[in-house]
Amino acid sequence: MLAASGFRGGLKKIQPFLLRLPYKIGMAASSAFDSEPEMDRGRSARSVSRRPPADGRLLRVIAVFKFLKAALLLALSVGVFRMLHQDLGMRLEHWVRAMHLDPGNRYIEHVLMRASNLSPAQIKKVGLVGLLYAGLFAVEGTGLWLKRRWGEWVTVVLTGMLVPVEVYEIVHRPTAIKVLVLLVNVGIVFYLIHRIRTEDRSA
Secondary structure (H helix, E strand, O other), X not given: OHHHHHHHHHHHHHHHHHHHHHHHHHHHHHHHHHHHHHHHHHHHHHHHHHOOOOOOHHHHHHHHHHHHHHHHHHHHHHHHHHOOOOOHHHHHHHHHHXXXXXXXXXXXXXXXXXXXXXXXXXXXXXXXXXXXXXXXXXXXXXXXXXXXXXXXXXXXXXXXXXXXXXXXXXXHOOOHXXXXXXXXXXXXXXXXXXXXXXXXXXX
């Protein structure tokens, strides 16, 4: 009897704890599930913070390079249209002498001879092609300056398409300037592809 009464007395003492136990277990489980997304968000934030910030300064440098090429081609195209009914060879020779270059240089002489043999229709085509390329370079430069992904892809495609033509020109008529332009364009293509792939992996 004493044992039974003692057992009942002990049960009464722990009865409030037993009644509150499911509530405490539920609260603990709820807090665990609630904290899990926070931990995930914390890990995600830490992983993002560990990523190196995208350095767009080189993109701006490439964009300026594209803008300069566009401006140069635009100026040349306008000059070509202005000389549509003039002797293009004589005009170019005048510019060559004004820049203190040697008209007798075989490369300059070759250019002057080809320019002298151009007909007005061919001169017009040269001007139109120059305007077309100037527009393409301006589009590339705008996309890169604004750090847009489409600008990077347009530059990769257009610059990559010019590489085989530049290689062909170097093989047949090699010059230091052509080699330098080829190296710059190949470097731009590889840099932009690396940048695109790196950002896609980190996204």
